[in-house]
Amino acid sequence: MARIAVGTFQHETNTFAPSKADRAAFERGGGWPSMVRGAAIPPAFAGMNVPIAGFISAATAAGHSLVPLICANATPSAEVSDEIFEIVMDAMCTDLAKALPVDAVYLDLHGAMVTDSLEDGEGEIVARVRKVVGPRVPVVVSLDLHANVTRAMIDLVDACVAYRTYPHVDMAETGGRAFGLLDRLLKSGSRLAGAFRQMPYIIPITAQCTLIEPGVGLYRRLAEIETRTGVVLSYCTGFPAADIRDCAPSVFGYGPDKAGIEAAVGELARAVEDAEKDYVAELYTPEDAIKRAVARGGRNGKPVVLADTQDNPGAGGNGDTTGLLAAMLRLRPQGAVLGMLIDPKAAKFAHEVGVGNTAEMRIGAISGWPGVEPVTGPFKVLRTGDGQFLCTGPFYGGSRMKLGPMALVEANGVRVVLSSHKVQTADQEMFRHLGVEPVRERIVAVKSSVHFRADFQPIAEEVLVVATPGPNPADPAALTWKRLRLGIRLRPHGPVFKGAAA
Secondary structure, three states, rough: OEEEEEEEEEEEEEOOOOOOOOOHHHHHOOOOOOEHHHHHHHHHHHOOHHHHHHHHHHHOOOOEEEEEEEEEEEEEEOOOOHHHHHHHHHHHHHHHHHHHHOOOOEEEEEEOEEEOOOOOOHHHHHHHHHHHHHHOOOEEEEEEEOOOOOOHHHHHHOOOOOOEOOOOHHHHHHHHHHHHHHHHHHEEEEEEEEEEOOOOOOOOOHHHHOOOHHHHHHHHHHHHHHHHOOOOOEEEEOOOOOOOOOOEEEEEEEOOOOOHHHHHHHHHHHHHHHHHHOOOOOOHHHHHHHHHHHHHHHHHHHHEEEHHHHHOOOOOOOOOOOHHHHHHHOOOOEEEEEEEOOHHHHHHHHHHHOOOOEEEEEEEOOOOOOOOOOHHHHHHHHEEEEOOOOOOOOOOOOEEOOOEEEEEEEOOEEEEHHHOOOOOOOHHHHHOOOOOHHHHHOEEOOOOOOOOHHHHHHHEEEEEEOOOOOOOEEEEEEEOOOOOOOOEEEEOOEEEOOOOOO
């Protein structure tokens, strides 16, 4: 059986976000385990919906021997610091060199990492790993559906596979598919042909959901082409908040026949281009969303779910903007709860105030995003928690959260879930930890763009996407682009990027 080195280095970089991913961010891990190395990796990720867990499970079942290197993950934010990038890569390459010879390498990457010095973080990761193992050792990579795939990523690996769902409920499954592809390479001893296309337009993140069209039809088409041709295809919708040359959706694939794989990739790429007109997402103002939710919430015993998409911690936001909360406090909808608002000082203060007591509080707006002010006034502390719980939803399922002090506070009949550490609100346990059962509410507001749908859409009467000020604009054309390649459309059928404004 083969000796396979495995490792993870994941970050989704919003270059417009207010805070960077430093060493502490990776040591904390966000919604994933903290930075871990060597033999501690398999138990740390066992049972989780993450690619490396799926790969390890499949490879172990097949009898292969694994050489765990390092796993490092951080919540999406602005650029990864050069310091932590070098720390992780030094550990990965040092441990890999000590483990030689290996028969193959598997890397669980994101595909949208930008560092202080690098636009293409993953291209550099793979280049350094390739330098250690040489040109003949198979290197297979799994990527996030939101990867901004570059030519370097494709050229430096033997094969890539990407998630096919958003919400990402197939992350572990993707790791298993990556193993299947790597096992095929090991058994055949031959390389696969590959093809790669970048799309000419950027897709807003809320429109990328695969529970709605055109995502449903496009991924169905992908599977049909695979079945008919025998190729292995991936379609990445891209991460639309990274000011780099290669910010774009892409299609790529692998197979034994160069002409066949070029034809298959070309067919899927044409389908994505034809779907441009269908990539639209309806947005609501906070006031309109709340009024609609008041009218509809509680029908059939289900809440209306409001998604505060532009402050999504899963896309680089800090989860601390107050636009939606301020509107809720002003309009006073009954049976309403918002979570999670990330404010460690407010959460700590709520613990000091104590359950059942009321005090003047200052909540949110700690990252200094323009036009965002904290909400202030008397809040009653309803419940406190230590932030440690097990997620049970389809996206974060199996993740052991460590979010620091948490609290449930209330003003004007509106309850707010406060958390100390940043992670997007994509699992109902984030409310249940503080005694809130989401299905019993009339209105549930979440700091998320799409991942929340995996756990919240099944219980929702309706989902409304809300636009309030924040670092993850629902319209990519609203961003101040500088490094993007010329000629790409900034949204479907939108303006063409002609260079940075003078």
